[in-house]
Amino acid sequence: MLRLPRVLAACGIALVVLTGCSGGDDDKAATPTSAAAGAAHTNATTTVRPVDTSFTGQNSTQFCALARTYNERFTSVGANPTPAQLRTLSREGQTAISQAVSGAPAEIKKDVEVIANTFNVFLGELEKVNFEVTRVPPAALQSLSAPEFQQSTTRFQAYTRTVCGVG
Numbered sequence: 001m002l003r004l005p006r007v008l009a010a011c012g013i014a015l016v017v018l019t020g021c022s023g024g025d026d027d028k029a030a031t032p033t034s035a036a037a038g039a040a041h042t043n044a045t046t047t048v049r050p051v052d053t054s055f056t057g058q059n060s061t062q063f064c065a066l067a068r069t070y071n072e073r074f075t076s077v078g079a080n081p082t083p084a085q086l087r088t089l090s091r092e093g094q095t096a097i098s099q100a101v102s103g104a105p106a107e108i109k110k111d112v113e114v115i116a117n118t119f120n121v122f123l124g125e126l127e128k129v130n131f132e133v134t135r136v137p138p139a140a141l142q143s144l145s146a147p148e149f150q151q152s153t154t155r156f157q158a159y160t161r162t163v164c165g166v167g
Helices: 003-016 032-041 061-074 083-103 106-128 138-145 147-162
Strands: none
Touching: 061 083, 061 147, 083 106, 106 138, 106 147, 138 147
16 A cells, blocks of 8 residues: 555656656546546536547757656656655656656656646645655645646647657
């Protein structure tokens, strides 16, 4: 049971710093079914729309260069980082997500902003427990399964894979 929070933390941070996180086909990463299940869990009424993952790639040069740089940097990060590694990764992630928001093309910008906002909240939770993932309260992980975050994650992963060639 302790492994799940560690994996979610690593995936959340890795995703945010432009590496993505999935065990297989990225198109299945956040289906409307999984998003609806997350909404049902929180008793929220949410309309789940299909996730559009077709892109033009317009104005993507800066964003894709950033995605490639951080993908190379964070590929070696394991699923169980130490608190010190997680602290360093989180700080580098803040820089990366800041750059990603600034450089995101219009067609993916809203998704990058959703991921950035979720990351900042999650980072605050990690800081509260001195980056010891096993101490992160389960409620703090809910933002990673929120429908809006899941949809943005799906689009982000599709964009970096299809437009940027990362992943």
